[in-house]
Amino acid sequence: MGCCCQYGVELNRGGGAQMKRPFLFEARIGIILFSWLALMLFICPRLYALSNDDCADCHGDKDFSVVKNGKKISLYVNFDLFKQTVHAENGCLSCHEDADVEGDEHPVLGPVKCANCHDKIAEIYEKSAHSEFRQHGDMLAPKCSDCHTKHAIFPPTDKRSSVYKLNIPYTCGRCHREGSKMTKAEGYRLNQHNIVENYSMSIHGRGLFVDGLLVTAVCSDCHTAHNIRGEDDPLSSVNRKNIIDTCGRCHAGIVAKFKKSVHSPLVTKTKKRLPVCIDCHTSHTIKRPKGSGFRAIIASECGNCHEEESKTYIETYHGRASLLRGGAATAKCSDCHGSHYILPASSPDSTINKANLVKTCSKCHPKANVGFTEYLPHADYHQKGKYPYLYYTFLAMTGLLVGTFSFFGIHTLLWLGRSLYNRVIHLIRIK
Incomplete structure (x- = not known):
């Protein structure tokens, strides 16, 4: 009588051994796995072989190009520079998925899907004005590579980056400078012109280009980097309801004072439109507050809202003198009322409260006294x-x-x- 043991061997009466099924089953599994692996290596030879070096064989040639619609388009990629970028650890196939083909040549590649990795940023971009224009067929509106470039993508802190602080005005200016394809395109809806040119001459632009101050505001500081929306959009960072907080990212101290002033909606409850930063300072032509250019227009700027007060100011000595050459030194609205921390005359902290008038007038008239302050400015x-x-x-x-x-x-x-x-x-x- 034979006996079965745990090793799958049966002893017969003659003392011999006979192999049982467990060994046959394991052998079959091994053959199947080996055959599947060999098949995969045969069908997908590039899966393990295609590397950046393979792509560089063609795209590393500076003369490598293609002619499309009579125009020569370079297909050269600087792989030495690419190795220094944020994508240096990524293979070409990470972005160009459809380039994974057998042979040296591949068809025209489809758009790169940056959202595969940058999904959260892509969600923000999809709701922006730039994306909205592209969705409506305006292909001049920028996509990722238009701002970040295609292969030379560096961190924003790298001077070589297209989104480095000093480079952002040039990057945005490719579309928004006057005379560009974008500004000439039908349906261009921005209500301002010479945006980049005006910015470069503003206090922000001069701070960046002349003084090299990286703390100065550039396009993305006000409009954000990806969530760029029209000024009429309630979610826009430059919407009237949001512009105070936007400016407050840099001018925190000034905004803290402004929110306590009569111009703040937190203080003055009215249906009338209250002034915000851009009403007095504009958006792209911001001048130095103490400069003669800005001081010369203070009365007219305030007069946009305070029309009657502006008229009575012009009738005074201060107003008449301000119309003369060199009149920028004459007392303007902000010299008496303050610039951002403007309070009603009834407030004890107001610069035009009776208790503070002598101090206010003394800034220009050192010998001012109580009798001097009886002057009626309006x-x-x-x-x-x-x-x-x-x-x-x-x-x-x-x-x-x-x-x-x-x-x-x-x-x-x-x-x-x-x-x-x-x-x-x-x-x-x-x-």
Whole structure:
């Protein structure tokens, strides 16, 4: 009687051994696995062989190019430079998935899908104005490679990067400079022109280009890098409701004061439109606040909202002097009311509160006293009820001037007539 043991061997009466099924099963599995592996290596020879060096055989040649629509297009890639980029550890196939073919030649490659790795950024971009334009068929709108380049992609802190602070205005300027294909395209909807040119001459632009200050604001600081939206979009960083916080990323101290002022919606509850940063400073033509160019337009800028106060200011000595050459040094609205921390006269902290007027006026008039501050900077001589003395003084002086000039005007005309009459009589007598 034979006996089965755990090793799959049966002993027969003759003392011999006979192989059982477990050994046959394992042998079959081994043959199947070996055959499958050999088949995969035969069908997909490039899966393990295609590397960046393989691509460099063709694309590493500076003369490697193709002609499309009569235009020569270079297909050269600087692989030495690529090895220094953020994608240096990635193979070409990581981006160019459809290049994984057998043989040296491959068909025209499809668009690179950056979202495969940068999915969160891609989600943000998909909701931006740039993506919206592309979705509606405007292929001039930028995609990833238009801003970051195709292969020379470096960290934003690298001076070679197209999104390095000093380079961003040039990168954005490829589309937004005046005269570019974008600005000439039908349907270009930006309501501003010479954006890059104006920025370069602004305090931000001069801080970047002249002084080399990396802390100065560039395009992406205000508009963000990927979530770029139109100014009318409530989610836009440059929408009126959001612009204060956007500017506050750099000007935190100023914004903290502004939010306590009468111009802040947190303080003044009204349906009227309250001024924000860009109303006074503009968006791309921002001037140095203490410069003569900015000071010369303060009254007119404030007058856009405070029309009546602007008119009465012009009637004062300060206003008249400001219209003269060199009038930038004359007291302007912000010299008396403050620039960002503007409070009502009733506030004890206001620069125009009665208790603070001497101090405010003393900034320009060191010898100012309480009597000096009785000056009425916005008095309107047309308002009889509010300024009766000024009103009647105006009437009296106007009557005096009109009466005097009228009397002597009539006197001059009568005297002229008499002189002509006497001259004619004199000529007649001579003859």
